[in-house]
Amino acid sequence: MRSYGEYCAIAKSLDVVGDRWTLLIVRELALRGPSRYTDLRGGLPGIATNLLADRLRELEHAGVITREDAPPPIATTLYRLTPRGEDLRPLLDELFRWGLPLMTEQNPEDAVRSHWLAGAIGLMLTDRTPDAPPVTVELRTGDQPIVIETRDGTIHTRLGPAESADATLTGPPKPILGLLLGLLGPADAKAGGVDFGGDTTIIERITA
Template identity: 50%
Template sequence: MLESMAYAVSMRSYGQYCSIARALDVVGDRWTLLIARELLLQGSCRFTDLKNGLPGIATNLLSNRLKELEEAGLVTREDAPPPVATVLYSLSDSGRALEPVLQALGLFGLRFMAEERADDAFQARWLAYAPEWFVTDADPDGPPAVIQLAAGGELAVIELRDGEAHSRLGRADDPDLVLEGPPRAVLGLVNGLIDLQRAERIGLTATGQRDLLARLRPAAREAVPAR
């Protein structure tokens, strides 16, 4: 393990006896942490699935990054049996230890999400993980409730129960509240970056039990000034 780690960083290193520098020696390259994000969200997946979750990455660069992560002990690969019959990539235990790092980066990054760029890609997995990581249920004694999110043509569901917000991809059969609009409006409201009036001004439609919005307690309200 130590030999593979040394090999992975031998060609590029900050050369500092500091844990932050050592971590960046391994995961500081462009795309590396986004590869970890996709493996956390997708679980074991094929190369093509991983590439589809990383719009803009070149095939050879993804191959190189996966090789480096495997050499560093953060990613494993295995040959899936028929009928899949392909290589599946997964995070190792060390790779999964990046989850709180990605959560902290995601929370920090919310302050830069006020503007939505026209050429930004957007996928349903990114719509689903934000509530799971950054939102809790402010009314733990309240009845279970379901909120449907629809942003940029992508669908996700928030389920409020027992003081927690659970999220998943897809469509709810009978949601209590539907939030639909551009990603900036939907995620901005759910994550506490903007209020309902601002969200509606930039294209949000809220249908159903609007009082459920009071149960969403975004971490961003404490970490990022609302706009």
């Protein structure tokens, strides 16, 4: 781990989480909770296994993560955030928000994981009619369905599928995100490959 060599809180923070892949490892543990080494590799396409091992060792040494032996039937090592690591959640939330406008462009070679999208979607949507009955929307995109639920005026997201969805959106992630962000109308989203199912008026209730 290289140091900036500056007596500055930002520089000291970047000494710990500023290397390539490091903050994405924190993202995986924040979104997934305690994870196996293989889970982390699956959520970090492109990382070399030796580099992942190095980054995990550095984060453990810095007190950001810890590892524990899971009981049977898992019977393997799990990595999780320490309280110090949990303190990085607000930073991750702000990076999700800051990066959302950048997701209007998608490289065809970009990897997609549904739990990345769920993390961003949960922060950007608002229930416009919080006093109305709860609704469930299922997004069929990425590698797993994403379920959006409204409860008590709050948006909740999780990986699906939903037991019973009031509305569904099926298609590529970019136009679905564009629709939910209010950057695309339904016609443009359909032109981008999005199929609507169920009560599509519900979509207007939760768009950003």
